[in-house]
Amino acid sequence: MSIWSQPTGSLIVDPTPTIKNYARIAGDGYYIRGLLRTLWLSLATTALAALLALPLSWWIVRRAGRFRGLILTLVLIPMVCGALLPTLGLMNLLGPLGVINGTLKSLGLIDRSWKLLGNQTGILIGLVHAFLPLMVLPLVSALDRLPRDVEGAAMSLGAKRLQVWRRIILPLSAPGLIAGSALVFCAALTSFVTPLLLGQGKVATFATMAYQQASLVLDWPFASALAMVMLAILALIGTAAWGAQKWAAET
Amino acid sequence: MRLKTVLWAAITFAVLAYLIAPIAVLIYSAFDDGKFFRFPPRELSLRWFREALASPEYRSAVLNSTILATIASVLSVAFGLMAALGLTRGPLRSRPIVEILLLAPLTLPLVVWAIALMQIYARLGLSGSVGGLILAHTIITLPLSVRILMATLSNIDPNLEDAARSLGARPLRAFARTTLPLAMPGVLTSAAFCFLISFNDVVVTTFIAGASWMTFPVRMYSQLRGQGVDPITLAIGAMIVALILVIVALGEARFKWSRRL
Numbered sequence: 332m333s334i335w336s337q338p339t340g341s342l343i344v345d346p347t348p349t350i351k352n353y354a355r356i357a358g359d360g361y362y363i364r365g366l367l368r369t370l371w372l373s374l375a376t377t378a379l380a381a382l383l384a385l386p387l388s389w390w391i392v393r394r395a396g397r398f399r400g401l402i403l404t405l406v407l408i409p410m411v412c413g414a415l416l417p418t419l420g421l422m423n424l425l426g427p428l429g430v431i432n433g434t435l436k437s438l439g440l441i442d443r444s445w446k447l448l449g450n451q452t453g454i455l456i457g458l459v460h461a462f463l464p465l466m467v468l469p470l471v472s473a474l475d476r477l478p479r480d481v482e483g484a485a486m487s488l489g490a491k492r493l494q495v496w497r498r499i500i501l502p503l504s505a506p507g508l509i510a511g512s513a514l515v516f517c518a519a520l521t522s523f524v525t526p527l528l529l530g531q532g533k534v535a536t537f538a539t540m541a542y543q544q545a546s547l548v549l550d551w552p553f554a555s556a557l558a559m560v561m562l563a564i565l566a567l568i569g570t571a572a573w574g575a576q577k578w579a580a581e582t
Numbered sequence: 583m584r585l586k587t588v589l590w591a592a593i594t595f596a597v598l599a600y601l602i603a604p605i606a607v608l609i610y611s612a613f614d615d616g617k618f619f620r621f622p623p624r625e626l627s628l629r630w631f632r633e634a635l636a637s638p639e640y641r642s643a644v645l646n647s648t649i650l651a652t653i654a655s656v657l658s659v660a661f662g663l664m665a666a667l668g669l670t671r672g673p674l675r676s677r678p679i680v681e682i683l684l685l686a687p688l689t690l691p692l693v694v695w696a697i698a699l700m701q702i703y704a705r706l707g708l709s710g711s712v713g714g715l716i717l718a719h720t721i722i723t724l725p726l727s728v729r730i731l732m733a734t735l736s737n738i739d740p741n742l743e744d745a746a747r748s749l750g751a752r753p754l755r756a757f758a759r760t761t762l763p764l765a766m767p768g769v770l771t772s773a774a775f776c777f778l779i780s781f782n783d784v785v786v787t788t789f790i791a792g793a794s795w796m797t798f799p800v801r802m803y804s805q806l807r808g809q810g811v812d813p814i815t816l817a818i819g820a821m822i823v824a825l826i827l828v829i830v831a832l833g834e835a836r837f838k839w840s841r842r843l
Contacts, residue, residue: 383597390594404834405598408605411775411830413782415799415806416819420604422811423611423619430607433622463601492586521691524784528806538693545697546789555701558694565691 352556362540366560369537372451372526373519376458380466380515381508383459388470388507389500393479403471410464414524421457421529422448449531457525462518466511473507474500505579513572517565537561605823612820617813630817640801640818647781647797650712654719655727655776659769661720662727669728670735687725695722696789703790712795718786723776730775734768735761767837774833778826798822 356362387406395402409417424430425447432444447453477500485495501508523538530536537557545554615625634640669681687695699718700709708714738761746756762769784799791800802815833839 383600386590386593387597390590394590394594400834400838402598404830404839405602407830407834407839408827409601411778411782412605412823412826413778413784413799415782415784415802416608416823417604419802419806419811419816419819420606420608420611422806423816424604424607426619428619437622460600460604463597517691521693523693524803532807538691541693541697542789545700551697551701551704554697558697561691562694 352553353560355553356556356560361535362537362557365535365537365540368451368534369520370564372454372458372536373516375455376462376519377466377512377516379455379459380463381512384463384466384470384511385508388467388474391467391471392474392477406464406467409461414461414522417460418457418525418528421453421460425453425456425529448529449533451530451534453529454526454534454536457529458519458522461522461525462515465514465518469507469510469514470504471507473504473510477503502579506576509572509575509579513568516568520564520568521561608816608823609820612813612816614813619811619813619816630813631821634814634817634821637814640798640814643796643798643801644818646795647799650715650719650795650797651777651781653716654723654780655773657716657720658723658727658776658780659731659773662724662731662772663765663769665724665728666731666735670732671740684728685725687721692722692783692785696786699786700789709790710795715787715791715795718790719780719783722783722786723779726779727772727776730772731765731768734765734771738764771833771837771839774829778829 356366391399391402391406422429426432427444427446427448429447431447432441435441436444447456481499481503482495485499486492490498521538523536523542526534526536527539527542530539538561541554541557541561544550544557611619612630613626613628614623615627615629616623665680665684669677669684699721703709703714703718708717740761742760742764743756746760747753751759782799783797784803787797787800788803791797798818802812802819805812805815830839
């Protein structure tokens with residue numbers, strides 16, 4: 332449907348093939364900027380999720396012991412609660428009268444509220460929260476496959492802690508890291524509830540634009556074209572992740 | 583060495599706290615007495631829980647969600663079990679293609695699904711109907727149940743069923759007495775996940791549901807967009823989250839859910 336068009340002000344779709352919708356995406360700065368903003372947010376989400384998930388996963392695999400089940404359950408929570416309920420909690424956590432600002436103010440650390448909602452900071456906090464499990468689960472299963480004495484062996488040969496991480500743990504857990512990154516990136520790229528609610532309608536991402544076109548403007552062919560662009564990016568990411576997996580397996 | 587261990591634990595707990603904080607705040611803020619949540623709170627009460635239970639609109643929304651999620655997850659597990667049986671056991675030559683077609687939707691984003699379904703439904707005249715909604719929820723949950731059930735079935739020895747057959751059991755009976763009980767943990771796991779996905783879904787439902795069938799997440803979503811946070815939704819959300827926590831804790835303890843995904 333993305334190659335059809337819809338005359339302005341009408342709901343009837345003209346089924347002659349056209350590239351008008353794609354030309355509109357490419358030609359309109361609003362959509363290009365939205366696309367770039369979305370890509371940047373997804374990239375930042377992925378990087379932050381990896382940064383947080385690595386120590387957590389390592390700790391779950393090596394140190395958690397009998398608390399492992401409990402901690403994995405806690406990790407699963409954002410995933411099984413859906414997008415909306417944690418977002419509701421985040422709004423009360425980050426809002427101008429929320430827990431963070433309230434605590435800091437009553438401690439006298441700040442006078443004016445930090446603005447954590449309605450901008451990219453809020454969206455980023457929400458996206459990382461929502462998709463962190465997608466990074467942790469593959470990482471845990473990758474780290475599980477590492478023999479337990481690998482670090483001990485490396486350190487007995489004189490390697491420093493940081494070296495062990497850089498030379499041994501990171502390369503060996505690369506498949507999990509790559510899989511997790513691809514999952515988080517794709518999820519962040521296409522999520523629309525989190526950006527819409529935490530951005531309070533002030534930050535347009537690609538998925539919220541598609542939602543607007545489909546549900547409010549009712550220009551379905553154009554919404555389809557936006558969705559197709561997302562799919563194309565996903566396919567690209569998928570292929571890249573697949574290539575990276577193979578490369579990581581070889582080296 | 584000691585300091586490093588403490589540091590690791592501190593980082594881990596900070597990350598865990600970040601994961602749990604929104605849920606904790608959600609539950610906590612439901613007890614705030616005021617119309618608008620603020621921290622530190624003025625007074626704690628059960629006021630919004632009482633109003634939530636008394637509100638007919640929210641009651642019907644939660645009931646709608648529950649019915650929809652129950653039907654969708656039963657259908658999804660039933661079809662998923664059939665598909666998984668065929669894929670792991672059957673002599674299917676086109677297996678790889680069927681497998682890809684069944685699992686691919688798992689990687690497709692819900693927004694793309696929603697936009698596509700909306701247009702197909704408009705063409706078929708299914709928009710806003712309950713049947714269409716059930717169908718959509720079955721579709722979005724099916725890949726997950728197929729995936730979990732395939733993993734479960736591939737760990738069960740098919741010879742057990744053959745043994746039962748050779749002892750005179752008919753095919754259906756042989757399946758019901760050997761494979762099905764062994765697959766039960768997988769069946770329950772996929773049913774629970776399908777239920778949660780369907781129950782919590784906003785994306786697909788907002789796109790295709792009409793005003794006639796308002797599910798709880800959709801009601802909450804439109805409320806949030808329109809008037810901001812309604813304390814009643816906080817109270818219901820807190821109750822739902824508490825229920826989910828119990829389900830997930832049981833699932834992890836009994837069936838090791840985190841390993842089945």
